[in-house]
Structures are given as structure tokens and as C-alpha cells.
Amino acid sequence: MSYEAHFKVWRGDADGGSLVDYTVTVNEGEVVLDIIHRLQATEAADLAVRWNCKAGKCGSCSAEINGRPRLMCMTRMSLLDPAEPVVVTPMRAFPVVRDLVTDVSFNYAKAREVPSFVPPAGVGPGEYRMQQEDVGRSQEFRKCIECFLCQDTCHVVRDHEENKPVFAGPRFLMRVAELDMHPLDGAAEAGIDRKRAAQEEHGLGYCNITKCCTEVCPEHIKITDNALIPLKERAVDRKYDPLVWLGSRIRRRA
Structure with missing residues (x-):
């Protein structure tokens, strides 16, 4: 009718x-x-x-x-x-x-700031092997269609223009989280510390996990629960947990 x-x-x-x-x-x-x-x-x-x-x-x-x-x-x-x-x-x-x-070029600029996947040393194309559980974890984030609704609703971006130079927004922090949890990513061996970069370069600390980004995602990706909160936990452990800090120093010396 x-x-x-x-x-x-x-x-x-x-x-x-x-x-x-x-x-x-x-x-x-x-x-x-x-x-x-x-x-x-x-x-x-x-x-x-x-x-x-x-x-x-x-x-x-x-x-x-x-x-x-x-x-x-x-x-x-x-x-x-x-x-x-x-x-x-x-x-x-x-x-x-x-x-x-609208002009969404801000998002493409932020995408270029995230170092891409680093292939593991000594493993050729077609030889990558992963557990299905690890595939499933990162596959959720791969559903992103880059509509940038999560970027739009994030009040850190939406209400504070001055934050844009130092805050990547939920879409690209999710990308950092995806790469950081990827079992084959060789970023650490290449000198890239994704946890440190998330905190110091991409503004992870600005996110206060209100879950507004998750609520508007048309692909129903659990951005906050499955990407941002775990990334925050890993970044904090990396920086403040004395055992994690000591272990990183021992591995680096070795």
C-alpha cells in the first residue's frame, strides 16, 4: 500500500x-x-x-x-x-x-598510516597455515564494507575536530587489532610494534568503549568487544605488566 x-x-x-x-x-x-x-x-x-x-x-x-x-x-x-x-x-x-x-578522505589518510600485513619469514605464497579458530577471529573484521558509520558515530571524531590528527577511529583501530592478533603477521620481526603504535600513534587511549561504533555497524561486527577492548588489554599488558615487559626484554636480547 x-x-x-x-x-x-x-x-x-x-x-x-x-x-x-x-x-x-x-x-x-x-x-x-x-x-x-x-x-x-x-x-x-x-x-x-x-x-x-x-x-x-x-x-x-x-x-x-x-x-x-x-x-x-x-x-x-x-x-x-x-x-x-x-x-x-x-x-x-x-x-x-x-x-x-561528504568528504571521507580522512579515513583513507588513516588507512595509509597503518602498516600492512608483514609476510612471515621463510614462508612462501600458498604455504600459509593457520588454525581455523584464528581464521574465524580475523574473518569477522574482514566483513567491514568501509561505510565509515562507526567513524561517524564515534564522538571522539564526531565532536572533537582537534582529535582527528591523533586518533584513527574505530575502523582503523580494528584493523590494527586484526593484524596484531594474526598468527602469521611478521611485524615484530620487521621492527613494527603494533601495540605500541595503537597506543602512541593511532590514539587507542582516546577510545572509552561506549560501543556506539558496534551499534551502527551494518555488518554486525562486534568492534568494541572483539577488537578494541582486547587491543586495549594487550597494549596495557605490553606497557605496564612487569612480567610481560621482562619477557619482551629477554626475547629481544636473545
Whole structure:
């Protein structure tokens, strides 16, 4: 059954903007991105929006719907109150380019700061062997579609622009955690201390584990419980536990 919905869509650019009211027809089974496309086709041909797969796997159509970071293609209209206006705004943590499109280059800069996987010495391509349990642990984090909703909702990034130079955000701290727990990563032998880097270079200490990043993840990755908290524990052990400290010195001397 179709009905008329009231949409309030943010229109503007880096110099400013405002919410614009639209009344648009909603059909059964549609998602918010369908409505945005209908607005482009009928009332707002110049409305800028980023999208690609429309299947919740590319992470392109990230926005804020009624104040909550979401993928527009995965937000069903049937889950929203038809009596209330649907407010669609760009992600607040990143600079606006135009309308619903934001400049997420901050995230790509942070990605380049994380040293990649270091192949183990003496093991050739095709010879890697891991326990299935270890595969499963890191595979969860590999589901990330880089929608950057976790980055957007993290108040350390969202509410404090001054933190951006020193804080990687949950998506990239999760990447550090994934590499740090990888049994074949040879970073330590290459002189890369991922735990120290997480704390001193990527701002792990800024995270106060509110779990807001986990709550908005469309892939249901347990970012806080399975990546950030264990990484914090390992980093603290590495720095403050006297037995761990002594063991690292003995291994280094050997």
C-alpha cells in the first residue's frame, strides 16, 4: 500500500545549507534510498547522493536518518513512523561536499598510516597455515564494507575536530587489532610494534568503549568487544605488566 511521506533532506554545500521539505510517495517494500532516487527523478534533479550497489555491501550510501548513522539502502521505510517526518542529513563527522555527499578522505589518510600485513619469514605464497579458530577471529573484521558509520558515530571524531590528527577511529583501530592478533603477521620481526603504535600513534587511549561504533555497524561486527577492548588489554599488558615487559626484554636480547 502506498502513502505520502514527509521528508526533510539537507541541501547545501561546504558554505552552508538547510533542511528542505518534500512530500513523496512511498510504496510497499521501499528503502530510504528508493525515496531519495524518486526525489531526484521528480522534484530535485540536482540532489547529490553517493551510492553504488544498493545491497548493503559497498558502504557508499552512508548518511544520518533521524539523527542515526545508517545505510540508506538498508533502512526500510516500513521501520519508520509514517506519521513523523524522515530527516536525512549527511554524516556529521566529515566535511560536506554537497547535499548528502561528504568528504571521507580522512579515513583513507588513516588507512595509509597503518602498516600492512608483514609476510612471515621463510614462508612462501600458498604455504600459509593457520588454525581455523584464528581464521574465524580475523574473518569477522574482514566483513567491514568501509561505510565509515562507526567513524561517524564515534564522538571522539564526531565532536572533537582537534582529535582527528591523533586518533584513527574505530575502523582503523580494528584493523590494527586484526593484524596484531594474526598468527602469521611478521611485524615484530620487521621492527613494527603494533601495540605500541595503537597506543602512541593511532590514539587507542582516546577510545572509552561506549560501543556506539558496534551499534551502527551494518555488518554486525562486534568492534568494541572483539577488537578494541582486547587491543586495549594487550597494549596495557605490553606497557605496564612487569612480567610481560621482562619477557619482551629477554626475547629481544636473545
